Amino acid sequence: MRDFLEAYAAFLKARAPFLVTLLLLLLSALLGMIWLARGWGSAPAPYVLF
Amino acid sequence: MPSKSRRVAFWLLTLTLLYGCLEFFSLFAFHLLDGGFSFAGLAGDRARSAGEIPGQPGATPLALYALHPFVGYTDQASPVVRRTPAEMAEFTSSPQVAVVGIFGGSVAQELSASAVLVQALQASPRFAGRQIRMLVGATGGYKQPQHVAALAYLLSLGARFDVVINLDGFNELSDLTSPHGMSPVFPASWFRMQHDFSDPRQALALGELAVTARRRQQWAALCARPPLGWSVTASLLWRVGDRYLANLAAEQQLALDALGKPTQPLPALPVDDAALQATLVSVAEVWRRGSEQMAALCAASGAQYVHCLQPTRYLNKRLTEEERRAAPNGPGRVVAAGYPELRQRGLAMRAAGLPFHDLTGMFSEEPRAIYRDECHCNQIGQDALARAVARAVLEP
Numbered sequence: 001m002r003d004f005l006e007a008y009a010a011f012l013k014a015r016a017p018f019l020v021t022l023l024l025l026l027l028s029a030l031l032g033m034i035w036l037a038r039g040w041g042s043a044p045a046p047y048v049l050f
Numbered sequence: 051m052p053s054k055s056r057r058v059a060f061w062l063l064t065l066t067l068l069y070g071c072l073e074f075f076s077l078f079a080f081h082l083l084d085g086g087f088s089f090a091g092l093a094g095d096r097a098r099s100a101g102e103i104p105g106q107p108g109a110t111p112l113a114l115y116a117l118h119p120f121v122g123y124t125d126q127a128s129p130v131v132r133r134t135p136a137e138m139a140e141f142t143s144s145p146q147v148a149v150v151g152i153f154g155g156s157v158a159q160e161l162s163a164s165a166v167l168v169q170a171l172q173a174s175p176r177f178a179g180r181q182i183r184m185l186v187g188a189t190g191g192y193k194q195p196q197h198v199a200a201l202a203y204l205l206s207l208g209a210r211f212d213v214v215i216n217l218d219g220f221n222e223l224s225d226l227t228s229p230h231g232m233s234p235v236f237p238a239s240w241f242r243m244q245h246d247f248s249d250p251r252q253a254l255a256l257g258e259l260a261v262t263a264r265r266r267q268q269w270a271a272l273c274a275r276p277p278l279g280w281s282v283t284a285s286l287l288w289r290v291g292d293r294y295l296a297n298l299a300a301e302q303q304l305a306l307d308a309l310g311k312p313t314q315p316l317p318a319l320p321v322d323d324a325a326l327q328a329t330l331v332s333v334a335e336v337w338r339r340g341s342e343q344m345a346a347l348c349a350a351s352g353a354q355y356v357h358c359l360q361p362t363r364y365l366n367k368r369l370t371e372e373e374r375r376a377a378p379n380g381p382g383r384v385v386a387a388g389y390p391e392l393r394q395r396g397l398a399m400r401a402a403g404l405p406f407h408d409l410t411g412m413f414s415e416e417p418r419a420i421y422r423d424e425c426h427c428n429q430i431g432q433d434a435l436a437r438a439v440a441r442a443v444l445e446p
Contacts, residue, residue: 011060019064026072030286034079037290040297 069283076282083289085372091428092285093274099292100270115243120203121196122237124189138208141185143353148180151187151204151211151353153197153344154218157360157425157435158188161217166433170440185209191238193221194340201344211353213443216344217435219359219410220425222337223388224381226329234333241307255306262302266295326387334391338399345404356442358407359396361435363421365389366414373421381424405446409438 012019080087115123141149150171152162161167162184171177187200197216205211225238237243247253273279273288341357348355363373364386393408400406412434413420420431427435 007056008060008063011057012064015064019068023068023071026068027075030072030075030079030283033286033290034082037083037293040293 073282076286079286085375087282096270096274096288100267100274117243121199122240123243135207141183141209143210143212146180148177148182148212149185149210150182151185151201151214153187153200153214153216155188155192155221156190158217159186159190160426160432161436161439162186162188164432164436167436167440170437171443174444191221193218193238194337195235196237198340198343201347205347205351210351213354213356214344214348215439215443216341216357217360217439219389219392220362220385222333222392223385226333226384234329235336252306252309255302255309259299259302259306262295262299266292266299269295326384330388330391334388334395337392338395341399342404356405356407356446358409358439358442359392360425361410361412362425364424366411367416367420370419372419376421376423407442412438
């Protein structure tokens with residue numbers, strides 16, 4: 001198990017720039033979506049009753 | 051260099067961790083957007099957007115409802131439009147079958163799908179051992195005199211009810227400030243159904259609205275499918291897309307409203323503050339007469355009639371943050387001003403022997419969130435409403 005974790009840590013370290021960039025991109029996309037959705041949620045709408 | 055199988059395992063583990071991070075941040079995003087997250091709540095929202103709950107906003111814009119010769123309009127799934135005299139044979143009261151008619155707007159329409167209501171009725175000796183069949187005369191936006199018209203129409207087709215439940219009140223008041231000077235007793239948003247299809251701009255605007263409504267339904271149906279339906283991130287993507295499409299539909303509806311002058315002259319109605327009280331009184335009178343007519347139709351056909359005044363978030367409820375955020379404060383002022391007029395007439399009807407029940411105070415002690423918007427309830431509220439209506443039927 002220890003051997004596996006060490007190997008995995010080395011694997012992650014070797015790809016750290018790519019993985020961090022990917023994670024930041026994904027989080028930015030998420031934050032962008034929240035920002036857009038909040039804007040859409042506050043847009044004026046015709047009142048339609050039910 | 052790790053072996054190939056190890057590298058595959060590492061990548062799978064890394065992608066799983068990344069996905070976990072995304073799920074965690076999506077959960078956080080839901081807290082920012084909606085104040086919380088629940089799969090059950092989202093499933094309900096998606097079903098509404100997918101059009102699986104007839105009469106719900108988002109599923110079918112009112113402009114796309116079908117005109118009906120006797121009740122103004124109806125959604126395509128409503129029994130009021132589908133039923134034929136031959137089909138009414140199954141809606142005849144008998145020792146084996148109890149027929150329960152539900153009338154009102156979309157809140158009543160939701161009630162008609164309530165298993166809690168059926169269970170509560172079947173628990174009483176009166177309905178024990180009988181199959182309960184709901185005949186729904188309610189459609190989103192209906193108000194008096196549409197309920198009378200729907201009841202008379204279904205009776206004419208051959209329906210024979212054991213019980214007729216009328217759950218209404220909100221729609222009578224919430225459409226009073228509509229543009230185009232529409233009569234307050236005309237069906238809701240009637241002006242939106244007066245399109246001139248010989249005008250290509252109106253036909254195009256209505257077509258665009260229909261396409262957006264269909265995309266919204268398809269998007270919700272797609273995102274509800276497993277495994278997407280199990281993912282918080284996919285649910286967030288659905289929510290964002292749904293908001294975009296709802297916003298687009300709202301813009302298209304506004305564009306259509308701007309183009310659409312009624313092709314038939316509609317009676318004008320002043321709705322400024324000075325005239326509002328008089329309007330509320332006249333609307334409340336139509337509501338009262340409608341209920342009395344329904345009671346008379348029920349008495350003549352041997353059915354029990356029950357009239358319940360539906361609750362609204364504008365009265366007798368300390369709103370939670372979630373409820374406050376859930377809906378714009380649309381017609382609140384008019385609704386709050388009009389409910390006392392309805393209640394006063396309802397109590398007078400009760401004093402005169404009509405089984406009227408005021409349910410507006412039923413959530414006054416409820417600390418939890420109940421309302422999804424101005425008048426529709428979440429599952430907790432729907433179940434409580436179903437139990438209250440069942441009590442009104444069993445203890446008139």
